[in-house]
Amino acid sequence: MSRIGVVIEIRDNEIKDSNFGIITAACGDDTHDVCALIFDNSAEDHKETLEKYGVKTIIEITSDQVALNMLPDLKAIALVDAMNEFDFKTLIGLSSPTGRDLLTRTAARLNVPSVLDCIGVDFTDHTVMKSHFSGKTIAKFKLASEYFICGIRPNTHEAIERPLKAEAQIVSYSPIVHDKKGIRVRKIVKSSSKSVDLSEASTIISGGRAIKSAENFKILNECASVLGAAVGASRAAVDSGYAPHSMQVGQTGKTVSPKLYIACGISGAIQHFAGMKTSKFIVAINKDKDAQVFEKCDYGVIGDLFEVVPALTEALKTMKNEA
Amino acid sequence: MKIFVCVKYVPDTAAYVSIVDGNGFDDSVKHVVNPYDEFAIEEAIQIKERTDGEIIVVTLGKAHATAAIRFALAMGADRGIHIKVDEILVDTMTTVEALKIAIEQAGAADLVLMGKQSVDSEGMQTPYYLGEALGLHVATDVIDLVLEKDQAIVQSDLGNNEIAEIELDLPCVIGATKGLNEPRSPKLPNIIKAKKKPIEEIALEDLVPSKPVNRTSLISFEYAPERSQAILFEGDTAVVVEQLVEVFKEKALI
Numbered sequence: 283m284s285r286i287g288v289v290i291e292i293r294d295n296e297i298k299d300s301n302f303g304i305i306t307a308a309c310g311d312d313t314h315d316v317c318a319l320i321f322d323n324s325a326e327d328h329k330e331t332l333e334k335y336g337v338k339t340i341i342e343i344t345s346d347q348v349a350l351n352m353l354p355d356l357k358a359i360a361l362v363d364a365m366n367e368f369d370f371k372t373l374i375g376l377s378s379p380t381g382r383d384l385l386t387r388t389a390a391r392l393n394v395p396s397v398l399d400c401i402g403v404d405f406t407d408h409t410v411m412k413s414h415f416s417g418k419t420i421a422k423f424k425l426a427s428e429y430f431i432c433g434i435r436p437n438t439h440e441a442i443e444r445p446l447k448a449e450a451q452i453v454s455y456s457p458i459v460h461d462k463k464g465i466r467v468r469k470i471v472k473s474s475s476k477s478v479d480l481s482e483a484s485t486i487i488s489g490g491r492a493i494k495s496a497e498n499f500k501i502l503n504e505c506a507s508v509l510g511a512a513v514g515a516s517r518a519a520v521d522s523g524y525a526p527h528s529m530q531v532g533q534t535g536k537t538v539s540p541k542l543y544i545a546c547g548i549s550g551a552i553q554h555f556a557g558m559k560t561s562k563f564i565v566a567i568n569k570d571k572d573a574q575v576f577e578k579c580d581y582g583v584i585g586d587l588f589e590v591v592p593a594l595t596e597a598l599k600t601m602k603n604e605a
Numbered sequence: 606m607k608i609f610v611c612v613k614y615v616p617d618t619a620a621y622v623s624i625v626d627g628n629g630f631d632d633s634v635k636h637v638v639n640p641y642d643e644f645a646i647e648e649a650i651q652i653k654e655r656t657d658g659e660i661i662v663v664t665l666g667k668a669h670a671t672a673a674i675r676f677a678l679a680m681g682a683d684r685g686i687h688i689k690v691d692e693i694l695v696d697t698m699t700t701v702e703a704l705k706i707a708i709e710q711a712g713a714a715d716l717v718l719m720g721k722q723s724v725d726s727e728g729m730q731t732p733y734y735l736g737e738a739l740g741l742h743v744a745t746d747v748i749d750l751v752l753e754k755d756q757a758i759v760q761s762d763l764g765n766n767e768i769a770e771i772e773l774d775l776p777c778v779i780g781a782t783k784g785l786n787e788p789r790s791p792k793l794p795n796i797i798k799a800k801k802k803p804i805e806e807i808a809l810e811d812l813v814p815s816k817p818v819n820r821t822s823l824i825s826f827e828y829a830p831e832r833s834q835a836i837l838f839e840g841d842t843a844v845v846v847e848q849l850v851e852v853f854k855e856k857a858l859i
């Protein structure tokens with residue numbers, strides 16, 4: 283049974299929701315020994331959750347002297363050490379900014395190839411599928427190496443619970459690391475506290491130029507809070523100053539892959555689609571029946587977003603209250 | 606300061622990509638400087654304006670990629686190195702090996718600036734591998750860069766409304782992204798001047814006689830599945846919304 287290491291990302295003391303799909307991808311046909319890798323945190327706190335998704339082993343990687351999460355190079359060195367110690371050459375994780383950083387530093391350290399943002403992985407062939415040309419094509423790559431390291435695009439693999447017969451085993455690992463101080467994260471600042479993370483959200487509602495003002499984004503925010511969604515924007519909305527760049531979806535913004543993407547007052551430019559095309563369901567709300575967006579989404583509502591969105595919010599609220 | 610900027614020449618994202626033989630594409634379409642690399646070039650120029658120094662642009666690409674170097678020279682870079690290849694797609698490990706040797710041959714770098722991602726291959730990895738190869742520290746997704754005596758202090762966009770402040774020893778490798786600066790458009794006199802700036806050409810085989818063994822190879826390309834015409838709802842808002850909510854329920858989206 284081959285062992286697969288899965289990098290676990292923890293935020294506000296909880297494992298990120300998008301991480302479970304990655305565990306499911308690693309479980310494959312149940313022949314793998316899925317080994318969760320937790321940094322700077324207690325494995326015991328997350329054992330039950332991880333067991334539910336089929337994790338057999340949890341490796342808790344910590345250091346007495348330093349916080350690995352603040353030392354990107356040392357964290358990668360610690361991971362390379364753990365891969366040697368526990369004998370695994372397959373490593374996957376979320377292709378999130380943190381995941382990308384760790385996976386690529388680790389692969390570079392080992393001097394082996396790796397691929398990020400994969401939408402499909404084959405552990406036997408060491409092949410991956412990933413988007414190319416801003417989402418216009420899908421390329422299949424083979425990684426020629428005994429190692430197989432890749433980052434998987436959030437939400438591309440559905441999370442499936444598969445409880446174990448036996449308990450997950452916890453092992454602690456404290457590699458000897460020396461802080462050479464060459465690179466250090468001084469601090470991480472959150473620009474807004476409670477909003478749902480755009481790049482890993484499973485539902486997103488976005489506004490375009492038609493939103494007309496920053497103020498009007500509250501219409502989307504209200505709908506988003508009922509849906510548990512994150513709010514995104516088109517470049518036209520960002521360039522007009524209605525939304526910060528951190529909300530931009532598209533070629534020069536974020537790439538997202540939610541289950542449901544609702545585009546409100548967005549015309550459907552190729553550069554916008556480059557960032558959200560792999561969403562499972564795309565719904566567009568646009569008052570122009572000939573809008574390009576309707577040619578490439580699943581469901582469309584022809585109507586004024588200022589009427590449709592608030593009505594949708596109300597309908598969803600009613601539904602929730604009835605449930 | 607000796608600043609290296611790695612610049613890639615990529616198909617315009619608005620261009621139609623047609624796949625050839627299942628594992629290649631027609632590269633006769635319009636090409637542009639990789640958008641993220643423009644932030645890297647602009648940053649180099651601003652640093653030079655403050656502190657003086659030399660900006661060397663390094664590009665690995667086919668013959669036509671010389672246009673990317675000219676563009677960077679017209680923006681304000683001093684000279685270029687063109688690593689010439691025949692194939693359209695070169696894997697990251699080979700690219701990094703070539704960039705590393707080209708940079709080392711041109712003298713010790715004080716700073717290496719790159720884009721965080723190329724918009725054609727969407728790798729997001731070259732800065733990390735190059736940093737490791739050059740023995741330099743790396744920060745990417747950089748939206749702010751301050752150079753101190755021995756250190757760079759950067760703000761790195763972590764995406765989920767989080768920004769990391771990172772300090773790293775100089776020299777280092779930086780992956781630039783939108784927000785770092787506003788790239789200038791080259792002015793006509795500078796475009797003319799750029800024609801006289803030197804570009805050194807080297808063939809990939811001369812720099813890297815044998816390709817790295819461990820690398821990624823492309824097996825196939827296919828078009829991303831396109832959606833067809835949407836199912837449309839129109840008419841009374843209340844009815845339309847009800848229909849939409851039904852779809853959401855049916856597909857288990859809410």
Ligand SMILES: Cc1cc2nc3c(=O)[nH]c(=O)nc-3n(C[C@H](O)[C@H](O)[C@H](O)COP(=O)(O)OP(=O)(O)OC[C@H]3O[C@@H](n4cnc5c(N)ncnc54)[C@H](O)[C@@H]3O)c2cc1C
Pocket residue numbers: 489490491492515516517518519530531532533534535536546547548549550551552553554557567568569570573585586587588618640
């Ligand atoms: C190099 C490059 C990179 C780019 N990167 C990005 C990127 O990352 N992300 C991005 O989004 N764009 C990007 N763009 C820009 C892109 O080409 C489009 O210009 C942009 O996406 C348009 O934004 P929009 O759809 O909001 O605005 P518009 O194209 O102006 O569309 C507005 C839409 O709203 C509809 N509308 C108007 N009023 C209402 C109403 N009351 N109710 C409902 N519908 C209404 C209209 O019918 C129209 O379809 C990039 C462009 C280039 C050249």
Ligand SMILES: Nc1ncnc2c1ncn2[C@@H]1O[C@H](COP(=O)(O)O)[C@@H](O)[C@H]1O
Pocket residue numbers: 611612613614639641642663664665666697700718719720721722723724726727728729730731732
């Ligand atoms: N062929 C190339 N020539 C020069 N620079 C490159 C090349 N490929 C990648 N780069 C640099 O590496 C960055 C990240 O690219 P990538 O890892 O392909 O997403 C780009 O923004 C460029 O700065």
